[in-house]
Every structure is written in C-alpha cells, then in structure tokens.
Amino acid sequence: MxxxxxxxxxxxxxxxxxxxxxxxxxxxxxxxxxxxxxxxxxxxxxxxxxxxxxxxxxxxxxxxxxxxxxxxxxxxxxxxxxLLLPDLQLQACETIQGSAEAQTEELIARSGKLPEGSVHxxxxxxxxxxxxxxxxxxxxxxxxxxxxxxxxxxxxxxxxxxxxxxxxxxxxxxxxxxxxxxxxxxxxxxxxxxxxxxxxxxxxxxxxxxAVETRTSAPIRIVRDNETLQHVTVEGLFPCGEGAGYAGGIVSAGIDGERCADAVAAYLQRG
Ligand SMILES: Cc1cc2nc3c(=O)[nH]c(=O)nc-3n(C[C@H](O)[C@H](O)[C@H](O)COP(=O)(O)OP(=O)(O)OC[C@H]3O[C@@H](n4cnc5c(N)ncnc54)[C@H](O)[C@@H]3O)c2cc1C
Incomplete structure (x- = not known):
C-alpha cells in the first residue's frame, strides 16, 4: 500500500x-x-x-x-x-561442526597460508x-x-x-x-x-x-575463456549462469544461457 x-x-x-x-x-x-x-x-x-x-x-x-x-x-x-578491511569483520559466531561454513573453513585451512594482502x-x-x-x-x-x-x-x-x-x-x-x-x-x-x-x-x-538476502549472485566464479566460453583448462565444459558466477537474477542468467548455447553449438559444429 x-x-x-x-x-x-x-x-x-x-x-x-x-x-x-x-x-x-x-x-x-x-x-x-x-x-x-x-x-x-x-x-x-x-x-x-x-x-x-x-x-x-x-x-x-x-x-x-x-x-x-x-x-x-x-x-x-x-x-x-x-574482506581484508576491519569494517567487514563479523561478530564472533561459533563455527558449528559439519556446517557448510565449517567445511569451507577446513578447505581454506588445508590450502595453506596465503601471501599477506590476498584473499582465498x-x-x-x-x-x-x-x-x-x-x-x-x-x-x-x-x-x-x-x-x-x-x-x-x-x-x-x-x-x-x-x-x-x-x-x-x-x-x-x-x-x-x-x-x-x-x-x-x-x-x-x-x-x-x-x-x-x-x-x-x-x-x-x-x-x-x-535479514538476510545473501544469494543475489554467486560468491565464486568458475573461470572461462572470454571467446569460447569454455573452462580455461577443461575443454567442452561451459560454466554458465548464476552458479558459475556469470549472472545474478533471471534476465542476466537467461542472456548468459543464450550466449553459452550459441558457444556450445559453434563448438559442436567445429568438432
Ligand atoms: C525465491 C526466489 C525468488 C527469486 N526472485 C527473483 C526475482 O524476482 N527476479 C530475479 O531476477 N531473480 C530472482 N531469483 C533468482 C533467479 O531465480 C536466479 O537468478 C536464476 O534462476 C538463475 O538461473 P540459472 O539458470 O543460472 O540457475 P537455476 O535457475 O538455479 O538453474 C540451475 C538448474 O540446474 C539444475 N541442476 C543443479 N545441479 C544439477 C546437476 N548436478 N545435474 C543436473 N541439473 C542440475 C537445477 O535443478 C536447476 O534447474 C529468485 C530466486 C529465488 C530462489
């Protein structure tokens, strides 16, 4: 109203x-x-x-x-x-064993210490x-x-x-x-x-x-080649849409889907 x-x-x-x-x-x-x-x-x-x-x-x-x-x-x-700024620090919250958050923490810890000033x-x-x-x-x-x-x-x-x-x-x-x-x-x-x-x-x-709407776009991106839209190392894999980090919302996901479909068609025709 x-x-x-x-x-x-x-x-x-x-x-x-x-x-x-x-x-x-x-x-x-x-x-x-x-x-x-x-x-x-x-x-x-x-x-x-x-x-x-x-x-x-x-x-x-x-x-x-x-x-x-x-x-x-x-x-x-x-x-x-x-994420390196003090203003983005979260209030302490206990990490719950087995939660998605705990699993990511473990993955980050496993890949070792990062150079000063860089983020995982x-x-x-x-x-x-x-x-x-x-x-x-x-x-x-x-x-x-x-x-x-x-x-x-x-x-x-x-x-x-x-x-x-x-x-x-x-x-x-x-x-x-x-x-x-x-x-x-x-x-x-x-x-x-x-x-x-x-x-x-x-x-x-x-x-x-x-609070809180956190899922407006993906927090990571699967890297792809700008021209072929294929993954940079895995041939024939086309990271696409929101989950892969190339869209946020219905319209941008739709547009990216069309671009990827064209790229897949071109790849298949060449092969
Ligand atoms: C409640 C809600 C409200 C929203 N409202 C809006 C809105 O008002 N406006 C707006 O712009 N956006 C809105 N969004 C976001 C919008 O829905 C997404 O941005 C959009 O759907 C992303 O499209 P996508 O094709 O990248 O991914 P998705 O639509 O998520 O499509 C991914 C597809 O892959 C399938 N899949 C997953 N894993 C596998 C697998 N292993 N094998 C085979 N298939 C698999 C899934 O089942 C799914 O069908 C909303 C989202 C939600 C949840």
Missing part, C-alpha cells in the same frame, strides 16, 4: 484497476553500489536457506501480484579485497556462509528472521514492535545496525537516506528490513 501511495502519488494507493507499483533504486556509497534488487510488487518474503544453521530470505510475487505487500532485496556491493578463492563464499549463520543465531536459531524498522535502523534504535509481515515464519526484533558488519550497515543506512530523498515517503518506519 505504501509503495502504491508513493509511486502513484495517491493516498488511496493503486485502487481497483492499476497493478501493484514497482520501484528501482541505485546509488554509489563510498565507492560501492547500493541498490534495490528483484523488487517484488504484491508479493511475499520467503525462507530460502539451503542447509542447516542458515537463515536466508528471498522475495517472490505470485502472477497476480495480489498481496498487500511489496518487497525488494537491498544490496551492498562487495569485492573480494573488501573461497573467502567470499566463506563470508556469505558466516553471515547466514550469524543471522540464524540472531533469529533465535530457528527460521524466525531478525528484523528492524527502517527508520530505527538508520537511527540505530531497536524496534519495540514490528509491522505485520508477509514472511510466514515470523520476525524477531533485532538490532541489525549493531550486528551486521559496519561496511554493509553504514552503506545501507546512507543508501536508504539517499533513496528517501529521491522518493518522498520511502524512508519510513512502516518499512521493515528482514
């Missing part, structure tokens, strides 16, 4: 005939992109963890886009070298897993998602209560400004303030932030 009011400039929202309104925001904050991702008008926030000890959320809309809610991922761009190939994946585990801990070690009202987040205040939500497993009030790495929380906070300036009414305590 709120987004319909803002976007249609009408206090009665979208009315009977108009579709649920959409939005798209993008800003640069301290050298990194902060942007809305996969905005879902008239949709839900859903659980999207793929293993134990993780809390991950995502957003989706049914075809009629008929719910009273809108949701969007809010992304802070991260580069491997950022799997370091960003490790960071993602740690953040998901931390989020699960903040959500009372269940799938109840930690959440905070948007203006409270900016003012660094705990939310006393939370608005009604589309996330069916429930929310728990949590100081996201406190436990998220400062690198991310400070950019999100600044980004929201800039979005609020360009879209009057967007920055409001009626909006709720739900």
């Amino acid at each position: 709120l987004i319909d009011q803002i976007q249609y400039h009408n206090k009665n929202g979208r009315g009977k005939y108009l579709p649920a309104a959409e939005y798209s925001f993008v800003q640069q904050v301290d050298g990194r992109g902060v942007y809305s991702f996969c905005m879902c008008p008239g949709g839900f926030v859903v659980p999207a963890a793929s293993g134990p000890h993780q809390l991950v959320v995502n957003g989706m809309s049914p075809s009629n886009r008929g719910t009273k809610w809108s949701n969007s991922g809010m992304v802070v761009e991260l580069r491997p070298e950022d 190939t799997l370091a960003v994946m490790h960071f993602q897993e740690k953040l998901e585990q931390l989020c699960w801990q903040q959500g009372n070690m269940r799938q109840t998602a930690p959440a905070q009202r948007m203006a409270d987040f900016i003012n660094r205040k705990v939310s006393y209560d939370l608005p009604d939500t589309s996330y069916s497993l429930g929310l728990v009030s949590s100081p996201l400004h406190f436990w998220m790495p400062k690198f991310i929380s400070s950019r999100l906070s600044r980004g929201f303030q800039l979005f609020g300036k360009s879209s009057h009414g967007f920055l409001t305590n009626e909006a709720v932030m739900i």
Whole structure:
C-alpha cells in the first residue's frame, strides 16, 4: 500500500484497476553500489536457506501480484579485497561442526597460508556462509528472521514492535545496525537516506528490513575463456549462469544461457 501511495502519488494507493507499483533504486556509497534488487510488487518474503544453521530470505510475487505487500532485496556491493578491511569483520559466531561454513573453513585451512594482502578463492563464499549463520543465531536459531524498522535502523534504535509481515515464519526484533558488519550497515543506512530523498515517503518506519538476502549472485566464479566460453583448462565444459558466477537474477542468467548455447553449438559444429 505504501509503495502504491508513493509511486502513484495517491493516498488511496493503486485502487481497483492499476497493478501493484514497482520501484528501482541505485546509488554509489563510498565507492560501492547500493541498490534495490528483484523488487517484488504484491508479493511475499520467503525462507530460502539451503542447509542447516542458515537463515536466508528471498522475495517472490505470485502472477497476480495480489498481496498487500511489496518487497525488494537491498544490496551492498562487495569485492573480494573488501574482506581484508576491519569494517567487514563479523561478530564472533561459533563455527558449528559439519556446517557448510565449517567445511569451507577446513578447505581454506588445508590450502595453506596465503601471501599477506590476498584473499582465498573461497573467502567470499566463506563470508556469505558466516553471515547466514550469524543471522540464524540472531533469529533465535530457528527460521524466525531478525528484523528492524527502517527508520530505527538508520537511527540505530531497536524496534519495540514490528509491522505485520508477509514472511510466514515470523520476525524477531533485532538490532541489525549493531550486528551486521559496519561496511554493509553504514552503506545501507546512507543508501536508504539517499533513496528517501529521491522518493518522498520511502524512508519510513512502516518499512521493515528482514535479514538476510545473501544469494543475489554467486560468491565464486568458475573461470572461462572470454571467446569460447569454455573452462580455461577443461575443454567442452561451459560454466554458465548464476552458479558459475556469470549472472545474478533471471534476465542476466537467461542472456548468459543464450550466449553459452550459441558457444556450445559453434563448438559442436567445429568438432
Ligand atoms: C525465491 C526466489 C525468488 C527469486 N526472485 C527473483 C526475482 O524476482 N527476479 C530475479 O531476477 N531473480 C530472482 N531469483 C533468482 C533467479 O531465480 C536466479 O537468478 C536464476 O534462476 C538463475 O538461473 P540459472 O539458470 O543460472 O540457475 P537455476 O535457475 O538455479 O538453474 C540451475 C538448474 O540446474 C539444475 N541442476 C543443479 N545441479 C544439477 C546437476 N548436478 N545435474 C543436473 N541439473 C542440475 C537445477 O535443478 C536447476 O534447474 C529468485 C530466486 C529465488 C530462489
């Protein structure tokens, strides 16, 4: 309702005939992109963890886009070298034996010490897993998602209560400004303030932030040749789409899929 009011400039929202309104925001904050991702008008926030000890959320809309809610991922761009910064350190969270996060830690340890100032190939994946585990801990070690009202987040205040939500497993009030790495929380906070300036009414305590949407793009990339799109050492293997690190979202995955299909056809014709 709120987004319909803002976007249609009408206090009665979208009315009977108009579709649920959409939005798209993008800003640069301290050298990194902060942007809305996969905005879902008239949709839900859903659980999207793929293993134990993780809390991950995502957003989706049914075809009629008929719910009273809108949701969007809010992304802070991260580069491997950022992991060396103290601002990206996570609050201590206990590594749980057998978790994906523990297994990655083991792989990293096995491949030995890295030269000063460099990051391990799997370091960003490790960071993602740690953040998901931390989020699960903040959500009372269940799938109840930690959440905070948007203006409270900016003012660094705990939310006393939370608005009604589309996330069916429930929310728990949590100081996201406190436990998220400062690198991310400070950019999100600044980004929201800039979005609020360009879209009057967007920055409001009626909006709720739900942690954490970490799966917007792959944290690693399987390296391929720019021309042939084949793996650099395994002939006939075409790393493709989101999992291989060449897409983030439906459209970019579709486009990459088409490029790879053309490359496979050319390879087969040559052979
Ligand atoms: C809940 C949810 C909501 C989303 N909402 C949006 C949105 O609003 N907008 C947007 O742009 N993006 C959204 N996304 C992301 C989008 O779905 C992905 O970016 C996109 O599907 C990636 O496409 P892909 O082809 O690279 O991978 P996928 O669609 O994941 O396809 C990979 C395929 O490989 C198959 N596979 C895996 N392993 C094997 C194997 N060993 N052998 C054979 N097959 C295998 C899988 O079954 C799967 O079918 C959402 C994702 C989720 C989970």
